[in-house]
Amino acid sequence: MTLVIAEQRGGVLNPATWETLAAAQQMNAPVTAAVVGARVQDTAAELAAADVAEVLAVEHEALEPYTPDGFVAALAQVVEATGPERVLFPHTYQTRDHAPALAARLGRVLIPDCIGSKDRDGQRVFVRPMFQGKFVADVLPEGPAPHFASFQIGAYRADACVRGAAAATVREVAVQLDAAAIRQRPEAPFKEAKQAVDLTQAERIVAVGRGIKGQEHLPLAQELAKVLDAELAASRPICDSGWLPMDRQIGSSGQTVAPKLYLAVGISGAIQHLVGMKGARTIVAVNKDADAPIFEVADYGIVGDLFEVVPAIVAALDGD
Amino acid sequence: MERETLDVDVLVVGGGPAGLAAAYRLARLNAEQGGEPLMVAVLEKARAAGAHMLSGAVLDPSALTDLMPDWKSRGAPLDVPVRDDRIYFLTARRALPFPVTPPPLRNHGHYVVSLNRLAKWLAEQVEAAGVDVFTGFAGTELLYEGDRVVGVRTGDRGLDRHGERKGTFEPGVDIRARVTVLADGVRGNLTKTLIRRFGLDAGRSPQSYAIGIKELWDVDPDRLPAGSVIHTMGHPLRHEEFGGGFIYALPEGRLSVGFVAGLDYRDPLFDPHVAFQRFKRHPLVSNLLAGGQMVRYGAKALPEGGWHALPRCHADGALIAGDAAGFLNSMRLKGIHLAMRSGMHAADAAFRAVREGDVSGARLSEYARLVEEGPIRRELYPVRNVHQSFAGGLLAGLLYSGMSLVTGGWWFRDPMPSHAGHERTRTVKRYFGGGVPPEPPGVPIDRALTFDRLTNVHYSGTRHDEDQPSHLLVADTDICRTRCIEEYANPCTRFCPANVYEIVDADAGAGKRLQINASNCVHCKTCDIMDPYQIIDWVPPEGGGGPSYEGM
Ligand SMILES: Cc1cc2nc3c(=O)[nH]c(=O)nc-3n(C[C@H](O)[C@H](O)[C@H](O)COP(=O)(O)OP(=O)(O)OC[C@H]3O[C@@H](n4cnc5c(N)ncnc54)[C@H](O)[C@@H]3O)c2cc1C
Ligand SMILES: Cc1cc2nc3c(=O)[nH]c(=O)nc-3n(C[C@H](O)[C@H](O)[C@H](O)COP(=O)(O)OP(=O)(O)OC[C@H]3O[C@@H](n4cnc5c(N)ncnc54)[C@H](O)[C@@H]3O)c2cc1C
Ligand code: SF4
Numbered sequence: 001m002t003l004v005i006a007e008q009r010g011g012v013l014n015p016a017t018w019e020t021l022a023a024a025q026q027m028n029a030p031v032t033a034a035v036v037g038a039r040v041q042d043t044a045a046e047l048a049a050a051d052v053a054e055v056l057a058v059e060h061e062a063l064e065p066y067t068p069d070g071f072v073a074a075l076a077q078v079v080e081a082t083g084p085e086r087v088l089f090p091h092t093y094q095t096r097d098h099a100p101a102l103a104a105r106l107g108r109v110l111i112p113d114c115i116g117s118k119d120r121d122g123q124r125v126f127v128r129p130m131f132q133g134k135f136v137a138d139v140l141p142e143g144p145a146p147h148f149a150s151f152q153i154g155a156y157r158a159d160a161c162v163r164g165a166a167a168a169t170v171r172e173v174a175v176q177l178d179a180a181a182i183r184q185r186p187e188a189p190f191k192e193a194k195q196a197v198d199l200t201q202a203e204r205i206v207a208v209g210r211g212i213k214g215q216e217h218l219p220l221a222q223e224l225a226k227v228l229d230a231e232l233a234a235s236r237p238i239c240d241s242g243w244l245p246m247d248r249q250i251g252s253s254g255q256t257v258a259p260k261l262y263l264a265v266g267i268s269g270a271i272q273h274l275v276g277m278k279g280a281r282t283i284v285a286v287n288k289d290a291d292a293p294i295f296e297v298a299d300y301g302i303v304g305d306l307f308e309v310v311p312a313i314v315a316a317l318d319g320d
Numbered sequence: 321m322e323r324e325t326l327d328v329d330v331l332v333v334g335g336g337p338a339g340l341a342a343a344y345r346l347a348r349l350n351a352e353q354g355g356e357p358l359m360v361a362v363l364e365k366a367r368a369a370g371a372h373m374l375s376g377a378v379l380d381p382s383a384l385t386d387l388m389p390d391w392k393s394r395g396a397p398l399d400v401p402v403r404d405d406r407i408y409f410l411t412a413r414r415a416l417p418f419p420v421t422p423p424p425l426r427n428h429g430h431y432v433v434s435l436n437r438l439a440k441w442l443a444e445q446v447e448a449a450g451v452d453v454f455t456g457f458a459g460t461e462l463l464y465e466g467d468r469v470v471g472v473r474t475g476d477r478g479l480d481r482h483g484e485r486k487g488t489f490e491p492g493v494d495i496r497a498r499v500t501v502l503a504d505g506v507r508g509n510l511t512k513t514l515i516r517r518f519g520l521d522a523g524r525s526p527q528s529y530a531i532g533i534k535e536l537w538d539v540d541p542d543r544l545p546a547g548s549v550i551h552t553m554g555h556p557l558r559h560e561e562f563g564g565g566f567i568y569a570l571p572e573g574r575l576s577v578g579f580v581a582g583l584d585y586r587d588p589l590f591d592p593h594v595a596f597q598r599f600k601r602h603p604l605v606s607n608l609l610a611g612g613q614m615v616r617y618g619a620k621a622l623p624e625g626g627w628h629a630l631p632r633c634h635a636d637g638a639l640i641a642g643d644a645a646g647f648l649n650s651m652r653l654k655g656i657h658l659a660m661r662s663g664m665h666a667a668d669a670a671f672r673a674v675r676e677g678d679v680s681g682a683r684l685s686e687y688a689r690l691v692e693e694g695p696i697r698r699e700l701y702p703v704r705n706v707h708q709s710f711a712g713g714l715l716a717g718l719l720y721s722g723m724s725l726v727t728g729g730w731w732f733r734d735p736m737p738s739h740a741g742h743e744r745t746r747t748v749k750r751y752f753g754g755g756v757p758p759e760p761p762g763v764p765i766d767r768a769l770t771f772d773r774l775t776n777v778h779y780s781g782t783r784h785d786e787d788q789p790s791h792l793l794v795a796d797t798d799i800c801r802t803r804c805i806e807e808y809a810n811p812c813t814r815f816c817p818a819n820v821y822e823i824v825d826a827d828a829g830a831g832k833r834l835q836i837n838a839s840n841c842v843h844c845k846t847c848d849i850m851d852p853y854q855i856i857d858w859v860p861p862e863g864g865g866g867p868s869y870e871g872m
Binding site for chain 2: 109137213215
């Protein structure tokens with residue numbers, strides 16, 4: 001028997017589950033699906049539409065929210081109670097989180113991230129990419145069954161999962177869990193509050209280079225950006241030193257921007273920087289070296305010491 | 321940490337001419353000798369086959385013909401036979417042609433090629449023959465069982481600049497092999513560790529090197545007919561410096577223009593990049609390039625020590641082939657055919673050793689025998705002292721080169737004594753006799769004929785993920801700002817062609833510090849070779865990073 005572990009979150013079935021069921025159906029063995037959580041009756045019923053022998057609903061209060069300890073303990077019991085030949089997962093983040101621990105707990109092998117499987121002389125061989133997909137390996141699991149494998153998302157088509165003539169039976173499976181033995185205390189899921197700096201959308205950009213000399217002088221550039229209502233950006237040495245985050249780097253290994261105004265302060269204008277900003281409509285450069293290549297692309301150039309020029313610009317603009 | 325492992329019979333590290341020839345030969349032996357075929361794999365750090373290839377190149381096709389007699393019908397990119405062969409001695413303004421081209425420098429029957437294209441094509445042949453070529457994977461360490469090499473570990477991916485794991489982290493893979501053929505090129509990082517561990521260079525002359533800098537130009541096709549080959553000596557090098565320029569004409573007005581400078585110069589302020597720019601400003605060259613477009617740039621070191629500097633090239637479970645060992649004829653500026661030949665010999669030795677189930681160094685020493693008895697020694701032995709003789713200056717070198725043709729390479733002292741190149745660099749004080757050192761020689765940069773380093777590097781197509789640990793390990797950066805700055809005026813800022821090393825103001829006015837722009841690196845290996853304190857260690861960056869030498 002092939003046991004497929006479905007993935008659900010808050011009652012919503014992860015569609016990759018259907019793909020893994022499709023993989024399982026092609027293995028010439030009866031398929032059982034199991035879904036784990038605190039309230040899984042609805043998802044279990046949904047799964048019963050597939051052509052499977054039965055669906056196991058594994059319910060326990062301690063399984064919500066998801067914790068790797070909880071899932072490993074519950075799944076270990078399900079596997080031991082049902083004795084499958086193999087256990088398959090969709091290769092999701094959750095699977096990556098608990099399947100290795102489950103396999104280790106049971107002392108079985110896990111073959112992650114498979115893209116196929118085949119029968120070789122009656123033995124089930126798993127196919128998985130290696131070397132970033134340059135190479136495909138046939139992996140023959142060793143050791144006693146069940147063998148664990150996870151399937152890469154997209155390796156099978158969800159609609160390749162054969163539907164049953166009638167709904168499969170859903171069986172509830174009780175598991176013993178000790179809530180105190182669960183070591184993780186998950187917090188509410190959060191979305192990273194990414195500070196939205198999308199330099200490609202900025203109308204005006206003040207970019208600062210190594211001419212600024214030290215991190216302690218950055219406020220000078222920040223002030224200039226503020227009075228111009230511009231975003232602050234930089235050349236590579238500034239970001240490389242960690243004075244500004246890397247997503248503010250302009251150039252061939254950073255962002256390519258085309259604002260209305262690009263004001264380059266203390267930037268020499270190396271080609272790797274130019275390719276990231278030469279599409280700007282108006283380019284203004286402040287540099288004390290009249291031969292700096294930045295002046296070749298600048299519409300307006302100020303040859304001078306930025307520590308004099310910038311405060312003067314700020315003062316002039318602040319005046320209005 | 322659990323790592324993936326892969327077992328093969330023969331692992332070849334490096335997809336250059338040496339490695340690819342070895343792999344192809346193994347595939348042929350598999351096919352010809354029947355039996356259970358050997359599993360063969362090639363590891364190459366470049367993202368695509370050939371992308372780290374930089375050469376001249378005039379190809380002597382002898383080894384290719386032995387490797388693959390039907391190369392023509394398989395579409396090998398050998399389109400342009402050498403038609404015309406000239407050597408000039410350059411003074412600052414003039415070019416004096418050598419009346420006759422000495423026989424070893426004649427290129428009749430040779431081809432002007434792009435090694436990048438040749439390697440790409442060869443990699444296709446190798447793959448079609450059933451060998452896996454893993455591009456984008458660098459070998460970072462040798463795996464041992466006792467003192468036997470049993471394979472290679474590839475580099476981890478997805479580490480950030482502090483060495484912490486990023487979301488994309490993937491540990492390197494252990495590729496276990498019965499025989500590992502190291503064809504990791506000049507100053508190969510794995511070969512270097514193998515030579516050190518077993519003292520494979522004991523009793524040999526120290527290896528010496530040169531750096532080659534090259535640009536591809538598109539010019540008016542009528543300037544120089546395809547197949548023309550020009551070599552120069554003299555300007556801008558001085559009597560005490562070894563090297564010269566080359567111009568090879570490819571079809572459709574594409575010129576390969578390069579300059580080779582010995583990495584054994586005495587003047588600590590010598591700057592190979594500037595020397596190359598000055599070479600281009602010589603009328604012989606500037607007239608050819610005028611109005612043209614520079615389209616590609618790159619730099620790479622080459623081994624020049626010759627026969628006496630070859631290390632022992634076999635150890636338990638391992639062989640060394642190509643530039644990694646130093647199979648290069650510096651008098652002809654040719655290494656491709658010797659790299660291929662040595663790869664073929666290595667394949668023969670590895671194949672038989674694996675078949676017989678004995679991969680000991682003693683069994684693999686068959687490789688040394690093949691080298692001794694075959695065309696490699698026939699070519700390298702007679703010119704064994706040529707490079708060393710140039711240590712006495714250009715004139716002595718030329719005299720000797722001429723003499724050696726008569727005496728078969730014999731000299732009053734054989735082998736001629738030689739020093740590791742970096743030991744010849746003098747301190748500023750010593751070189752300039754304690755006087756005030758001059759400003760390092762500069763050259764006007766017009767970004768039409770001459771270029772600054774950074775603009776040049778742009779044309780090398782170099783790319784690395786910037787958020788990864790530096791792959792240039794400097795053991796002690798204090799030396800840079802205390803001793804080196806005084807003694808040698810930080811030669812790394814000059815010999816590195818890619819502006820990787822900069823001496824910048826330290827924060828808060830605390831003097832100077834070394835800034836390493838690792839992602840500029842074009843993998844030329846010069847710093848590993850030439851740093852006077854031998855504290856720079858080049859290790860591979862994340863696989864796939866590096867230059868992209870399209871057409872070079
Ligand atoms: C593969 C690769 C990728 C790269 N990617 C990028 C990239 O994405 N973005 C990028 O920016 N760079 C990139 N670089 C680096 C690039 O080549 C340059 O090194 C970098 O852009 C230089 O930055 P900078 O102009 O700030 O510093 P510098 O070149 O040191 O220039 C500083 C300038 O400030 C001027 N200055 C000094 N003091 C004053 C003063 N008091 N007042 C006024 N002016 C002063 C100087 O005259 C000088 O022109 C890359 C390089 C490589 C090889
Ligand atoms: C400027 C210049 C001009 C030249 N002109 C000529 C000429 O005209 N004719 C001629 O015959 N020869 C010429 N040569 C010499 C010739 O190019 C070399 O001898 C030849 O390329 C050596 O081949 P190889 O396979 O040993 O090494 P390489 O060609 O250097 O190949 C080594 C390969 O190994 C890869 N590699 C290195 N380390 C690792 C690692 N750790 N993991 C994975 N991969 C790795 C590299 O990326 C590279 O692809 C010239 C050389 C230079 C620099
Ligand atoms: S850092 Fe070293 S290997 Fe890289 S380009 Fe500079 S000299 Fe060459």
